[in-house]
Amino acid sequence: MNFLLDPVAALGRATLALVRHAGALTLFALLGLSHLVRPPFYWRVFVASLIDIAYYSLPVVALTAVFSGGVIALQSYTGFAQYHVQSAIAGIVVLAVVRELGPVLAGLMVAGRVGAAMSAEIGTMRVTDQIDALYTLSTDPMKYLVAPRLLAGTMALPFLVAIADILGVLGGFAVSTTKLGFEPGAYIIATFNAVKPLDVTVGLVKAAVFGFLIALLGCYHGYTSRGGAEGVGAATTSAVVSASILLLAFDYLITDLFFAQ
Numbered sequence: 001m002n003f004l005l006d007p008v009a010a011l012g013r014a015t016l017a018l019v020r021h022a023g024a025l026t027l028f029a030l031l032g033l034s035h036l037v038r039p040p041f042y043w044r045v046f047v048a049s050l051i052d053i054a055y056y057s058l059p060v061v062a063l064t065a066v067f068s069g070g071v072i073a074l075q076s077y078t079g080f081a082q083y084h085v086q087s088a089i090a091g092i093v094v095l096a097v098v099r100e101l102g103p104v105l106a107g108l109m110v111a112g113r114v115g116a117a118m119s120a121e122i123g124t125m126r127v128t129d130q131i132d133a134l135y136t137l138s139t140d141p142m143k144y145l146v147a148p149r150l151l152a153g154t155m156a157l158p159f160l161v162a163i164a165d166i167l168g169v170l171g172g173f174a175v176s177t178t179k180l181g182f183e184p185g186a187y188i189i190a191t192f193n194a195v196k197p198l199d200v201t202v203g204l205v206k207a208a209v210f211g212f213l214i215a216l217l218g219c220y221h222g223y224t225s226r227g228g229a230e231g232v233g234a235a236t237t238s239a240v241v242s243a244s245i246l247l248l249a250f251d252y253l254i255t256d257l258f259f260a261q
Contacts, residue, residue, distance in 0.1 A: 028146075028220050035140070035147035042148050049152035053114050053211075054159050060113065061106045065164035068101050069093055069171030077180050089180075090187050091194030093172035098199045102164040103157075104251055107210035110157065111243040115218040118149060119239035122222030123232035131223070146219045153215030154208050161207035165200070202258045209254065210247050217243040 076089045122145055125131050131141045169191060176182040218239045225235035 024224075025216070025220055028223070029150075029216050031142055032146040032150050032216070032219070035143040036151060038143075040143070042144055045144060046148035046152055049149045049215075050156055052117075053110065053152055053156035053215075057110050057113055057156075057160060058163065060109050061160050061164050062167050064105050064109055065097070065102060065168040066171035068105055069097055069168035069173075070175040072096050072101070072168075073172040073175040073180065077176075087190065089176060089182075090172075090190035093176075094169050094191045094195045095199060097168035097172070098165050098195060098203045099255070100251070102161050102168055103203050103206035103210060104247065106160045106164045106207065107157065107214065107247045108244055110160065110211070111214045111247065112240055114153070115214045115239045115243045116236045118215065118218030119222040119225070119236045120232055122219055123225035123235045124222075126223060126225050127228050127232060141223070146223065149215045149219055150212060153211035155211070157207040157211030157214070158204045161203055165203060198258070202254065206251060206254050209250055213246050213250065214243050217246065 072093050073089055076092045080088060080092075122131075125145070131145070134141045134144060173184070173187055173191070176187055177184050221235040221239040221242070222232075225231045227234075
């Protein structure tokens with residue numbers, strides 16, 4: 001009977017581990033948020049984190065957005081030309097970028113760059129006992145390390161996504177007018193007619209949620225890392241993978257919340 005019970009036992013252990021980690025992450029998030037409304041607040045750490053996330057992530061997000069917009073225009077033209085509806089390309093590009101690709105691609109790029117960096121930094125502090133040293137200095141590590149980064153991530157991603165939206169639409173515009181033969185004025189008018197304030201709002205809401213999740217998971221995996229350099233490496237990998245998965249899951253949930261009929 002063991003060959004029948006072992007898979008069930010393994011599934012039960014995996015389920016319990018998932019629930020345990022989800023509960024620990026939720027408590028960690030609530031504790032970090034509680035420190036945002038209780039003084040003191042470390043503005044220097046917040047500003048440094050905001051600059052690191054928003055400014056230094058800008059090049060990779062910008063390049064990703066420009067090329068994504070161009071690819072959407074090319075792929076849309078290839079498909080729509082069969083049905084002679086090429087005029088819809090401007091609307092497809094702007095809606096795809098603003099609703100989905102802007103927030104998702106920017107979030108994934110930042111998760112790979114910033115989430116890994118946060119986890120490695122805090123994880124190194126954990127395994128070298130620097131976090132314990134903060135207690136001896138009467139400094140709460142959650143307040144000093146986690147709370148400013150949560151706020152910085154939540155504020156930085158909407159800025160990056162707004163830039164990504166503009167550049168993604170410009171990328172589609174450049175390809176459509178220079179390669180596909182669209183008239184610039186008509187393309188711009190079609191773009192503004194297709195996009196609605198709700199589309200932009202949903203994209204920015206997604207960005208704020210994604211930024212919070214990236215900072216949360218980067219801090220959580222670094223803060224709970226163990227086992228020296230190997231543990232820090234494992235925590236960094238876990239931070240990027242879990243952030244990417246949660247980004248896609250919350251992308252679906254937010255899209256379903258706003259656009260489901």
